Amino acid sequence: MDRSTVGDLPWREYGWETASDCQDDWDLHVIAVADTTIPLPAELETLLQDVAAAIDRLAQDSPTAAVKAARSLEIIAQRSAHWPAQSARGQDPEKVAAALGLNVEETRTLLARFGGWSAYAMITRQAPQVARLRARTGRPARRPAGPSGVGCTGRSAAPDTAVRLTGEDRWTDPH
Structure with a gap:
């Protein structure tokens, strides 16, 4: 932090404001990237938002139950994404990466995790x-x-x- 820009604010308050600005910038970036990816059906998007909000509420009362709910989502994701990952594996890596809002390496790793193969294996x-x-x-x-x-x-x-x-x-x- 630059002491000349802090002014009369205590370090902690200045840090919170800076962190908040960084978070706002990151949120705008995430929205911009999401706008370039393959859209989800509105009904599914709403369901996912509702589940995320329910887990957030659950975390207030029972953090362990919220972790269990998040683990259940991981299992659902693994099971439901297996065959789509297998199918996407044979598509153009650049196009799949763009549709997911990831780079090619991140996409390869994600598809390997969901598809159940080594991330170091041949892709297609x-x-x-x-x-x-x-x-x-x-x-x-x-x-x-x-x-x-x-x-x-x-x-x-x-x-x-x-x-x-x-x-x-x-x-x-x-x-």
């Missing part, structure tokens, strides 16, 4: 294969088998299916 190689398998079988696919030939059992995999990668580098359904 398996997505078309998964789409073909899903179209052919009508069922979701699991990740490819490891070196032992056993299908991966990652937390994001559908419990009723298993898929392994053949030597021809294509998805097959063992059922």
Whole structure:
């Protein structure tokens, strides 16, 4: 802080005003970025705002219950975003990043977290294969088998299916 701009204000009060100005600038930036992203349906946007407000109210009475509610949202997000992340993985990374309001690296990390693959894996190689398998079988696919030939059992995999990668580098359904 510059002592010449503080004037007669105590340091703490000056700091609060500066922090408030920074928060206002950040809020404007977030709004500007959000305006350039893919819009959510108004009904969903309202529901999300209502849930956030309910968790804020709950936090006043029971912080632990609010954390539990937030954890429930994480689980819902993981489950509901798995297949959309798999589909988005095969799209142009620049376009997906712009639609989400993120840079390409942040988008890759987000899609990997929701899709259940390593953020360091190739981005587009398996997505078309998964789409073909899903179209052919009508069922979701699991990740490819490891070196032992056993299908991966990652937390994001559908419990009723298993898929392994053949030597021809294509998805097959063992059922």
